[in-house]
Amino acid sequence: MKVVVDMKACMSNAQCMMAAPEVFEVREDGLLYILNETPPEELRAKVVEAARLCPTQAITIEG
């Protein structure tokens, strides 16, 4: 599984961070940091939820 974020679409809502904090982190600078671009399979449910919650639909999951 690979996590891809369209950084132009990301509006730093931080919904992804709440759903999958192991993978996504919005920092004090207001920017999103992907902590793990290829998260382990056991995080799939959380990452799918993060993508679903994103208000700008900036997250896609490959594989």
Added chain:
Amino acid sequence: MIRNSWYVAGLSRGFKYELQKKIITALPIVMWRTQEGKVVAFDGRCCHKRFPLWDGKLLDNGILRCAYHGLCYDGDGKCIDIPMQRDFPISPAAQLHRFPVVEQDGLVWLWPGDPANVGDVKPPRIPELADPRYEAVISDPPLRVRANYRLLIENLLDITHFFPLHDGNIGDLANSMIPVGLVEDTVDGNPKVMTTREAKNYKLPPYYQRWFGLDVVDRDHTHGMLGPSLVRVQLRVAPPGKLGTDEETGYILCHTDTPIDDVNLEWHWIMITKAGKRFPPDISMTLAQGMAFEFPEVVAQDEWALAKQQEMLEYSDGFSDGTIYREVNVRSDIGVVHARRVLARMEKAEGHDLFGTPASSLEMAKYAADLTRAK
């Protein structure tokens, strides 16, 4: 609030040899134009008993006299007379704090922050105000809105609010669908965040049709924040395929944004057009005069919205179940999101957070993420 920035304190023509009271970033400031013609700005409290100096008097010889005990100050803010103690030398401590002032393009700009931080930062230019090829109408006196300064910037950088807020005058839903681009830059030391919107064969909303005498146009619309104190809007419209030709018309609309304190702002809008254009609905007026005549209806809608947002910003974000209210930013908020980053950085440098939710809600989101991680 950000103090290390230039803010519009007023229009050049408004400063004479008379005392003026200004509150900028919660600082009391007394200003006047000296007999030599220079605008000066000092802390508004007499160094003796804090009496407001704008209630004092400018004497014939260029001296400011406090109305309470009569301490006198020269045009450098230095105390030169303490009437009840004329037999002692005056302490150098009896000196008013001075604020840097620059007059430019017919505006008086003031730096409420540390003068040592001015460095290479210059007040943002509005070059058209000093150019005879253009004509400008400036709203004066300024509007005062009970709202944090960032709400005005955010309003101007996100014009998807034109529908429904300005529906029927300058707005329609089609306007909200135009894709938004973003430009970031630094101009004269001021951070710039500008949104761009281009549309072809676009049907103008009612006011624009009347103002420009056009129906379907190609249109280029930009909204640029230049530091926390100025937003410059540029609208170019022309019959399809005619942008950049003599048939192009439109406006430059600058908005000055001066924080009085955390919850009040002062706002001049400046309507600028090329000189010599007439207002199609009434050719006895110039285009700038005609638009400035009708624009207050639009501005009143924004004032209403900003004051309402401010009111709602002051409620607590937390709910009893541990969840919080959070703003949802959509794709067209790109300008707002970037402007918040810039302003938050400037506020942080002065030890503050942006007024309202963004910083605190990020902390709450982190807290929620920590809870999720622990599960």
